Amino acid sequence: MSEYFQDYVAVAAFAAFGLVLVVLTLGITYLVRPSNPTKEKVTTYECGVDPVGEGWNHTFIRYYIFGLLFVVFDVEAVFLFPWAVAAESLGVPGMIAVVIFILTLLEGLLYAVRKGVLKWE
């Protein structure tokens, strides 16, 4: 077996351990806990809200806009990681560049706020 695959032995071990852990905890609680199902208890858990309608449901359109904003800002943060790794050697000029980068993102956020995108009506 090549060294390459040996690296994955650790992954396999962790996966197996994770599986055992789940089976163990769920198994033990199954043996110990009282079983008294009511209608309320067996319904699907949905963020604490009573589930309504089918699983295939139209999502409120506002979620898309939040989703879009989240994706864009979240992914821009990727650029911060390489900088963070090399921050010490880049010094002050690097710091200034990153501050400009974040200020640019902030201006975008300010724009979104002013356009009322983040308002929930």
Next chain:
Amino acid sequence: MILTQFLVLGAVLFSLGIYGLLSRRNAVTVLLAVELMLAAVNINLVAFEAFWNTPAAHGQIFAIFVITIAAAEVGIGLAIILLVFRNRASGNVDELDLLKW
């Protein structure tokens, strides 16, 4: 370092993406197919980067740019699809027939 497997994975993903792009009617699914193709590119880039193992790490930098720009494109794409949906009440690409050759 085994390079071929990653390239095969990339090629399979890329082909799936092209298939999805050409065969699906729903615009959101088309967008997903494009994401699949870009994921294939990222797999290639990172695999090649590990293969060359240069200190400049150009492959990884490239991959980061691909990821961010892909996210921006999805943002643009979803916005356009929403717009089309709002005006036509349909997100199917084959129903776009106002403009013809």
Next chain:
Amino acid sequence: MDLDYHALAPEIVVAATILLVLGLDVALPRRRKYWTAFAGVVGLTLAAVPLVTLALGGGPGARSMLGGGYVVDDFALVLKAVFIAGGYLVLLMSVSYIESDRYYQGEYYLLLLTSILGSLIMASSRDLITVFVGLELVTGPLFLLAGWRKGDARSNEASLKFFILGVLSTAVLLYGMSFLYGLTGSVTFEGIRTAGAGLLDSGAFRLAVLFTLIGFGFKITAVPFHFWAPDTYEGAPTPVTAYLSVGSKAAGFVGLLLLCYRAFPSVTEIWGPALWVLAALSMTLGNLTALRQDNIVRMLAYSSIAQGGFILVPFAAAAVTNDPLVIQEAASATIVYVIIYAFMNLGAFAVVIEGARRTGTSMIDGWAGMWRYAPRLAVLGAVFFFSLAGIPPLAGWYAKFAMFLAILRPGNPWTAALAVIAAVNAVIALVYYARVGKTMWMDPLPDGASDGERTARPMSGALALALGISVIFVILAGVLPFQLAGVFAEAAKVVTAGI
């Protein structure tokens, strides 16, 4: 960090203008939004200043940054000047058009300036990453601009088609680029050229080159990758169409020029025939379809596809020869054609915007007898359309002349055949360009149209300025072409250096 801020000044000024426009858009009340247009015009003018100081300042010939990935040399300077001038014209053309819609003015200029910034980056990019980022910066905002009229289903459709094919081409391009990087171990064009010389027999390398070409084929709307273009051009607002057919197309050609001449000189037998076919198909199909169009915007869309074919012709000449002078001449012909095409096509679109506003239609028939109520516009229309057709002494003739000179130089049967195809197409093109001229000058007014009604609305000052600048360029470049060509030859020398 080894950044040369003087060399980067045009990009920095444009980027600062973008942030300023966004800030103004947030801060200003709705009826003051026109300040954003003003800021954009001023910003672009300021961005041209460092270009002049860089060109006159001498100093180091090429200013190289980011490990050779970003270079400001004569080629970059000339093309940046063209991109800024083109962007400036589009901005002027947009002012009255967008103001009459009364919404999202700030965003419009923001997106347009972002696209211009992308084309500036394209001109300087000398590695795969920068080319990719530049190209996406050019096209990304354009997806949104194409769908500008939110309530108009045609505009939506234009935008969605453009978007889907745009991202498809990006994905194909990137897949090719990932293999270029993987096989050569380098992202810079110099590195790819050096390592590519040793990969002549590698099928994967050839495939990667082809994928890259296909990706660019979409961007420059070469047949058979053109299907999105007519629909998008027709559905998008006209100033955006003008920018699409010039700015984003020129950016695509710049990328293609850099890749072919600087990164792939070792595999001319791949891109030579491929571009030969693309050029022949684009010219022929573009022209033949343009003949049958009734809508002037759609006609210009097909005409711009055909013109793209003419621009591709010199590539075929460069591929069949090893003589550096011939290659340089070919590169120079492409650059000259792109620049002259930019000005005359923008002028033609400015005429279309004004003509459509006066007559209320973009159907060619509706423009009949225009000289009676808008004589100046009819003259300008004739100037730009005949320049596109390549009639001396308007700039278009020199573009075609340089193109024919470049393609005939190698004396190879294949390039000679392409020259014949190009000559036939130049004649076909004359037919439909002349038809617009004939309609405007000779046909009687359409029924029920009175002279007085159509003269009543004066042209906006900004549009008049745009028309004036482009007509002056088209005539000057047509009368004094060789002085102009001297400048472009310098740029071409840089592109082809070291092949």
